[in-house]
Amino acid sequence: MLASSLQAIGRTAIRGVGAVGQGGHLAVGAVRALRKVDIWGPLFVPQLAAVGVASVPIALFIAAFTGIVLAIQASYTFTGTVPLYFVGALVGKTIILELGPVLTGLALAGRVGANIAAELGTMRVTEQIDALESLAYDPVAYLVVPRVGAGLVMFPVVVGMSMAVGIAAGWITSLFLLDLSTPQFVRGLRLFFEPYDVQFALIKAASFGITVTGVGAFFGYTCSGGAAGVGRSTTRAVVGASMLILVLDAFWAAALL
Amino acid sequence: MSIRLDRVVKTFGDLTVLDGFSLDVAEEGITTIIGPSGSGKSTTLKLVIGLIQPDEGEVWVDEVRVDELEGDDLYDLRRKVGFVFQFAALFDSMTIGQNVAMGLHRAGELSAGEIEERVRESLALVDLDGVQEKYPSELSGGMRKRAGVARAVALRPRYLLYDEPTTGLDPITVTMIDRLILRMRDELGVTSLVITHDLDSAYRISDHLAMLHKGRIRWEGPPDDIQAVDDPVVRGFITGEPELWEDAS
Numbered sequence: 351m352l353a354s355s356l357q358a359i360g361r362t363a364i365r366g367v368g369a370v371g372q373g374g375h376l377a378v379g380a381v382r383a384l385r386k387v388d389i390w391g392p393l394f395v396p397q398l399a400a401v402g403v404a405s406v407p408i409a410l411f412i413a414a415f416t417g418i419v420l421a422i423q424a425s426y427t428f429t430g431t432v433p434l435y436f437v438g439a440l441v442g443k444t445i446i447l448e449l450g451p452v453l454t455g456l457a458l459a460g461r462v463g464a465n466i467a468a469e470l471g472t473m474r475v476t477e478q479i480d481a482l483e484s485l486a487y488d489p490v491a492y493l494v495v496p497r498v499g500a501g502l503v504m505f506p507v508v509v510g511m512s513m514a515v516g517i518a519a520g521w522i523t524s525l526f527l528l529d530l531s532t533p534q535f536v537r538g539l540r541l542f543f544e545p546y547d548v549q550f551a552l553i554k555a556a557s558f559g560i561t562v563t564g565v566g567a568f569f570g571y572t573c574s575g576g577a578a579g580v581g582r583s584t585t586r587a588v589v590g591a592s593m594l595i596l597v598l599d600a601f602w603a604a605a606l607l
Numbered sequence: 608m609s610i611r612l613d614r615v616v617k618t619f620g621d622l623t624v625l626d627g628f629s630l631d632v633a634e635e636g637i638t639t640i641i642g643p644s645g646s647g648k649s650t651t652l653k654l655v656i657g658l659i660q661p662d663e664g665e666v667w668v669d670e671v672r673v674d675e676l677e678g679d680d681l682y683d684l685r686r687k688v689g690f691v692f693q694f695a696a697l698f699d700s701m702t703i704g705q706n707v708a709m710g711l712h713r714a715g716e717l718s719a720g721e722i723e724e725r726v727r728e729s730l731a732l733v734d735l736d737g738v739q740e741k742y743p744s745e746l747s748g749g750m751r752k753r754a755g756v757a758r759a760v761a762l763r764p765r766y767l768l769y770d771e772p773t774t775g776l777d778p779i780t781v782t783m784i785d786r787l788i789l790r791m792r793d794e795l796g797v798t799s800l801v802i803t804h805d806l807d808s809a810y811r812i813s814d815h816l817a818m819l820h821k822g823r824i825r826w827e828g829p830p831d832d833i834q835a836v837d838d839p840v841v842r843g844f845i846t847g848e849p850e851l852w853e854d855a856s
Contacts, residue, residue, distance in 0.1 A: 477696035478697075478698055
């Protein structure tokens with residue numbers, strides 16, 4: 351019993367070390383492939399659309415409802431104890447510092463990370479990645495670099511839009527449901543606002559973009575085992591990216607605040 | 608000099624797939640490796656274009672040692688070697704025309720008009736005129752294989768590697784693919800290395816036949832000679848007699 355448990359732990363540890371090694375190898379390959387602009391350059395703009403533009407509706411949907419709920423919950427908490435214009439402060443601060451980047455990141459881990467893992471995984475198991483290599487394409491430059499680059503550029507854009515929509519939703523909710531005027535909401539919003547908060551949120555968003563696309567690309571690129579393998583890779587990509595987003599969230603809070 | 612594998616050893620985990628495997632591929636001929644599934648045939652082809660590296664031994668294409676190449680040198684070599692994948696491995700998000708043009712765009716030697724013309728020529732060579740705008744999912748299995756051949760020959764490579772080119776096809780399509788492989792040799796003068804376990808196809812197309820068994824070449828020679836071989840392993844395989852094969856193995 352003890353021996354089999356130790357064996358299982360050992361196997362898991364070896365797999366983990368192997369995955370870290372593979373991930374490092376892929377990351378180094380991606381950095382080296384940056385100079386192959388002739389390969390990834392033409393694919394970059396389509397990936398900006400696939401990773402960023404196509405993610406806008408789900409990101410804004412989440413942001414809008416987060417803003418509504420935050421405003422209502424803040425009002426519920428503050429009534430009778432704290433002036434209601436603090437609703438604007440709570441909505442603004444919470445959405446900019448935390449919920450805008452993190453909820454958008456988690457949603458896009460599902461949408462973008464899963465998509466990349468499934469697409470690259472299918473290409474791997476159907477030998478399309480081998481075919482790319484046989485045609486003298488560096489598959490990392492062709493498949494990984496444009497996707498991760500698009501994540502780095504577009505996540506801050508999408509998160510920025512989410513923050514704006516979330517705050518706007520909180521403001522509209524305050525106007526129509528909480529008997530708060532626009533000047534009151536804006537007063538609260540400006541009370542604790544620091545421009546640095548936006549910078550902090552966009553740095554987090556960029557790191558989430560690299561994480562979600564990079565983890566998706568890693569699990570897709572190293573996929574094996576047919577359709578079941580593609581399913582496993584997709585699940586691992588979403589779970590892995592979501593966990594890393596939360597770890598990074600804590601890291602940035604400790605490092606930058 | 609053509610393609611040469613010299614005392615190659617390749618293992619995957621605990622499994623030794625190639626164990627001192629050596630083979631010389633004759634210029635402008637068709638060499639076919641036969642052997643049961645899982646005997647290392649596909650591994651051999653992937654070694655030739657450097658998709659995987661041997662644990663021991665040497666792999667040569669022309670005067671270049673493939674197993675020592677890295678990066679752009681390896682990609683340069685691959686322009687000389689066309690690879691026809693078992694299930695075609697066409698890029699399913701692209702049209703057939705875009706698939707065939709992929710290698711040409713990468714090579715960067717032809718203008719857009721010349722690429723278009725070369726795509727048309729390559730598809731005509733495999734009797735697939737007029738399918739440029741179709742997607743792989745709109746073609747039959749045999750047509751996809753032929754499109755895979757068109758993509759491999761578009762760069763006019765010196766060598767063509769075929770991975771199980773007739774597997775899963777009906778007899779008529781098998782004959783068409785066999786004729787296509789012969790036509791690539793006769794019209795383009797390419798040196799071909801084919802792996803298959805389709806013996807009828809192997810007899811029809813091969814100039815030289817080699818049988819792979821337990822990671823090494825067990826027998827090689829002209830296809831007409833194989834029927835006279837006494838080795839029970841070879842006889843068991845070509846007659847399809849499991850008892851003879853298993854006893855001898």
